[in-house]
Amino acid sequence: MSEAQQIDLPITVRRMELEFPTSEQFDPLWAASNPTVSYFTLGLSLYLPYLEPYIIKALRSATHLVKDDDVLEKIDKFCRQEAQHYKQHEKFNVLIHKRDYPGLTEIEAQCKAEFDEWLDNKPMKYNVGFVEGFESYTTQGAVAALNSGALNSQNVDQKVADLFRWHLTEEIEHRTVAFDVYEHIYGDYGYRVKMCWIAQWHVLRFIMRCMNLMSRVDTLRYGPQYKVPVYMKSGAVAAALYQFAVTYMPNYSPHKLKISPAIHKLAERYSEKAISTQV
């Protein structure tokens, strides 16, 4: 992997026409037959059509408190990128739902109800803090996943990988926006750490519930290769906890992140592949 540098990546709003596997082609073990990685990412995909509309509403509701035109412009691009993300994940998630996992829609409905309730009843600081907590975690995950090159492996379904590669690239492009909004309006370090903890556990708990459910159903239907071994599940949680911890440091800033030339190339590649782009 080429050396990471301080490269600027402009926030580019891309409209994509991604190709997904057919329902016959789609295998829940899409990622190198690795049940942990496969179900972890499917759980994340299921979360996004609830999370991303929430973060758009939360950040847009805070714009009247932002006095910096540059931050305001970036909020707009951030929201338009996130809107593209959840629309593509909604399309992809149809493939997951076609597999019919009893109990999955109840987990999703509970998640949606929580986000709706927070928008209605929690203070703006809570919602903006939640967005920053989630975004700081996804930045860590996106950098780790893209730099590992794991999505490019031959035994990974490249149609599914394309969805995640594009999405993770754009998460890196807009990595500083939620942080800057939070710092601009509140700048309260202790509260930020608290909200990182709440947001990061919220997504991890959702993913683990979906992973356990889907893996259990598929193991009964298709065989033991769909079972997530306990040691791998523990490893996934440990990796997430490490990424959480990075975001709690007093000197944490997404502005310090070094972007590898490979990620820069991915951004260019997806701009070429997009139906339309707006920088």
Ligand SMILES: [Fe+2]
């Ligand atoms: Fe996103």
Ligand SMILES: [Fe+2]
């Ligand atoms: Fe994001």
